[in-house]
Amino acid sequence: MKLTINHLSKTYPNGVAALQNVSFTIPAGMYGLLGPNGAGKSTLMRILATLQEPDAGSIRLGTLDVLREKEAVRQTLGYLPQEFGVYPKAKAEELLDYFAILKGFTQRLPRRQVVEALLRKTNLWEVRRQQLGGFSGGMRQRFGVAVALLGNPRLLIVDEPTAGLDPAERVRFLNLLSELEENSVVILSTHIVEDVAELCTHMAIINRGCILLEAEPLQSIERLKGNIWRSVLDKQALPAGEQAQAVLSTKLLGGRTVVRVYCEASPGAGFEPVAPDLEDVYFSTLAGHYGPRVQQPEREVVV
Numbered sequence: 001m002k003l004t005i006n007h008l009s010k011t012y013p014n015g016v017a018a019l020q021n022v023s024f025t026i027p028a029g030m031y032g033l034l035g036p037n038g039a040g041k042s043t044l045m046r047i048l049a050t051l052q053e054p055d056a057g058s059i060r061l062g063t064l065d066v067l068r069e070k071e072a073v074r075q076t077l078g079y080l081p082q083e084f085g086v087y088p089k090a091k092a093e094e095l096l097d098y099f100a101i102l103k104g105f106t107q108r109l110p111r112r113q114v115v116e117a118l119l120r121k122t123n124l125w126e127v128r129r130q131q132l133g134g135f136s137g138g139m140r141q142r143f144g145v146a147v148a149l150l151g152n153p154r155l156l157i158v159d160e161p162t163a164g165l166d167p168a169e170r171v172r173f174l175n176l177l178s179e180l181e182e183n184s185v186v187i188l189s190t191h192i193v194e195d196v197a198e199l200c201t202h203m204a205i206i207n208r209g210c211i212l213l214e215a216e217p218l219q220s221i222e223r224l225k226g227n228i229w230r231s232v233l234d235k236q237a238l239p240a241g242e243q244a245q246a247v248l249s250t251k252l253l254g255g256r257t258v259v260r261v262y263c264e265a266s267p268g269a270g271f272e273p274v275a276p277d278l279e280d281v282y283f284s285t286l287a288g289h290y291g292p293r294v295q296q297p298e299r300e301v302v303v
Contacts, residue, residue: 088133138169
């Protein structure tokens with residue numbers, strides 16, 4: 001099972017080019033789609049979820065034509081959007097049972113078994129009779145996954161799932177995603193690099209509607225070895241450092257600024273070589289230092 005996207009484009013009536021001739025293939029397993037806010041991720045996810053039409057291009061999920069066989073795709077689709085509404089007074093077990101009916105589980109006993117299994121899988125069984133309005137953000141996200149997993153979908157899409165979660169809930173949620181069916185295509189769309197680093201064996205980086213890089217995270221990190229350097233600067237020295245070097249990221253440490261830069265040779269005194277990580281790959285790609293060079297449009301994309 002794989003998802004193949006060919007020459008997909010989408011421009012909104014206001015002239016915003018959300019997707020520009022996007023082509024890539026997503027294999028079975030967990031796939032990370034990384035990009036900043038406004039990169040076109042949500043537009044792509046809505047098109048894949050059959051909620052929006054592209055202007056051009058094609059998508060195939062195995063033998064299914066996603067754009068022409070929408071009903072067949074929806075039978076095997078699980079989708080957790082970035083924001084989804086719940087009925088605050090509904091109890092978790094009752095609402096999941098209702099969604100199971102809509103998904104085609106019409107016989108009571110098999111439906112109860114499916115509902116119980118999913119609530120246990122998402123660690124919500126003990127709170128199944130609580131109203132959703134009293135759930136934390138992480139609990140609501142896990143309930144959303146339970147809904148998305150109804151029917152054992154072959155395509156599961158989760159859009160910015162950990163945004164706004166506290167550290168403990170984020171760990172619980174990522175652990176849940178890591179247990180999902182490996183034979184299905186699971187797309188994790190996010191701007192949080194750590195989520196992709198911890199979960200995904202393949203990824204793509206998108207910005208301004210263009211795919212900048214397709215890679216395996218570990219291999220992409222390996223390719224940056226020897227090109228990432230680190231220095232600790234005082235606050236007043238930071239502007240000059242940013243002008244002199246290709247700065248990828250800055251972080252505060254004990255009142256001083258830790259600077260990571262991309263350079264194929266030593267950038268000079270005060271810098272030491274460091275092991276790269278996926279965040280370095282991400283920022284290097286967005287800055288044009290890494291991966292295939294892609295012509296970026298000048299107009300800003302807001303999606």
